[in-house]
Amino acid sequence: MSKPHYDREHHVKKATGVGDPQCFKGEAGKARFKVGDRVRVKDLPSLFYSRTMVYTRGAECTIAELVYESPPPEDEAWDNCENPEWFYSVIFRQKDLWPEYPDAYSSDTLETELSERWLELV
Amino acid sequence: MAEKHKAAPMVDEISDFEVLEIAVRELAIEKGLFTAEDHQQWSEYMETVGPLPAARLVAKAWLDPEYKKLAVTDGVKASLEVGIDWINDMPSHFGTPSDYCNLRVLEDTPTLKHVVVCTLCSCYPRPILGQSPEWYRTPNYRRRIVRWPRQVLSEFGLQLPENVQVRVEDSNQKSRFIVLPVRPEGTDGWSEDQLAEIVTRDCLIGVAVPKPGKTVNDKRPIHPAINPVDH
Numbered sequence: 001m002s003k004p005h006y007d008r009e010h011h012v013k014k015a016t017g018v019g020d021p022q023c024f025k026g027e028a029g030k031a032r033f034k035v036g037d038r039v040r041v042k043d044l045p046s047l048f049y050s051r052t053m054v055y056t057r058g059a060e061c062t063i064a065e066l067v068y069e070s071p072p073p074e075d076e077a078w079d080n081c082e083n084p085e086w087f088y089s090v091i092f093r094q095k096d097l098w099p100e101y102p103d104a105y106s107s108d109t110l111e112t113e114l115s116e117r118w119l120e121l122v
Numbered sequence: 123m124a125e126k127h128k129a130a131p132m133v134d135e136i137s138d139f140e141v142l143e144i145a146v147r148e149l150a151i152e153k154g155l156f157t158a159e160d161h162q163q164w165s166e167y168m169e170t171v172g173p174l175p176a177a178r179l180v181a182k183a184w185l186d187p188e189y190k191k192l193a194v195t196d197g198v199k200a201s202l203e204v205g206i207d208w209i210n211d212m213p214s215h216f217g218t219p220s221d222y223c224n225l226r227v228l229e230d231t232p233t234l235k236h237v238v239v240c241t242l243c244s245c246y247p248r249p250i251l252g253q254s255p256e257w258y259r260t261p262n263y264r265r266r267i268v269r270w271p272r273q274v275l276s277e278f279g280l281q282l283p284e285n286v287q288v289r290v291e292d293s294n295q296k297s298r299f300i301v302l303p304v305r306p307e308g309t310d311g312w313s314e315d316q317l318a319e320i321v322t323r324d325c326l327i328g329v330a331v332p333k334p335g336k337t338v339n340d341k342r343p344i345h346p347a348i349n350p351v352d353h
Contacts, residue, residue, distance in 0.1 A: 019198070019209040019223035021296045051242055051294050055268065068224055070296055087295060094290075098269060104284055110268060112292035 011081065021070040027084040028069035032116055037063045039090065039119040049077040052118050059096050060122055064111065065089040072115040085116040172252040173323040175204040176300050179227070179250070180326070181317035184305040190229075193302065197225030206250050222296040225250065228289075228328075229302045235282055237275065237328035238291045238299045239267045247298035251326060258327065268292060278329040291328075301328040308334040 015023045033039060043057040051073045067089050071081045094101045094108040101108070151158055179200060183190035193200035198208045208223035225247055228236040240246065241264045246254040257263050267274045271288045275281070282288060293299050303325050309317060319337045324330035 017210060021222065021224055022209070053241055053292065053294065067226075067297060073295070089297075091289075094271075105272060105288070107287040108271065108289070109287060110290045110292060113295040113297060115295075 011079075014081075021068040021087070024069045024071065024081075024084045026069070028086045028116075031066055031086040033063050033066075033086075033088060033119060033121070035063050035065060038122040039063060039088075040122050041090075041114065042118050042120055044118065047074070050074055052114060053112070055097055056092065056112065056114070059092055061090040061092040061096070063088050063119075064091045067113055070115070072117060074117075087113050087115050088119065089113050090119070168248075168253065171248065173250075173326055174318070175201070175206045176247070176250045176326050177318040177321035178204040178314070179300070180302055180321045181314045183227075183302055184317055185314055190302070193227045194229050197227045197300075198223060200227065201225060201250055204250075208249055211249065222298065224297045226297045226299050227302050228291060228299055230304050230328075232304060233285060234287045234289060235328065235331075236289050236291055236299075236301045237267060237271060238293055238301060239264055240293045241265065241268055242294035245293045245298060247300055251300065251323065255323065255327075275329060278324070280330055300326045303328075303331050306332050306334060 011020075038060060039062075040060050041052065041056045041058060044052075046052070065088070067087045069084045069086055070076070071084050075081070075083060089111060090113070092110045092112075093106070094110055095103075095106050097110060147161060150156060151161070179193060182203065183193045183200075189200065189203070201208055208225060228238070230236055239258075244254055244259040246258065248254070263274065268290050271290050272282065275288070291299050303321070305317070306320070309320070319339075320332040320334060322330060322332070322336070322338050325332045
């Protein structure tokens, strides 16, 4: 039986001298959301790996910036780089994340980045 | 009594992850991916990387509005001017020590204060800030700063008025962040060197704000003992 061949270097070859996430630029197609859109974080099941924090699930937020294109971590964890997505910087009101957050500080916010599959228009 | 008395261990217990690191490192050396000397050189090199380039970036941005615009829109390009090439330099070189090369510079205003955390584990802009402080990696900081940011900041000695919006940046994807704080009063006419001195690592993470006279090389406070030993 011949030895299976695993290509363990495709990512390093692609990213060296270009950078990651820069090496995925232009691969995600048209972005579904634009700056200023109100979106909600979907509560998708986390199978094995995810970077979408539980505290953000189901909360509404605003798109602040389209930051880069990259395979989502759920795919990349398994070395699957075939479906890059747009990543968005989103801003939550702290009050929307933690209902008991003090009213005196209702202007406080939290910003994080999420990939397109996790977001839906409100 | 006597048999119960145990000598203190000579070394601290090491964690499973440290054991894993040693195992992988030794296998990699055996396989010839790198040598033990390479590894030592890299580890020692990493210890020399510190927050000075980021402090310099902030000082330059305070002095030059054009550079500030560049820093806020393209942190990777702005880093080149302070000697950090995220894409090609040895420290980043795409793989190490930061796997991702998308630096974002978060600009504070008099009514907006950023503070950076990674709730996932410990994402940190290492090429430009060096190794993260121990507290930054603790679950305590990571879980509390997103939920009670003002309380945690006040533990760092930073109390912010109600009209300042606190924005926690949860840095858990491919961007890395530094904070560009507001230039403090009392620094008119200062040179870039003088300004860079007051931009400490904590200011760049966002848990402190720069103050004239408060530098990295400050003298540590020494308090006389309350009950001094009489020799």
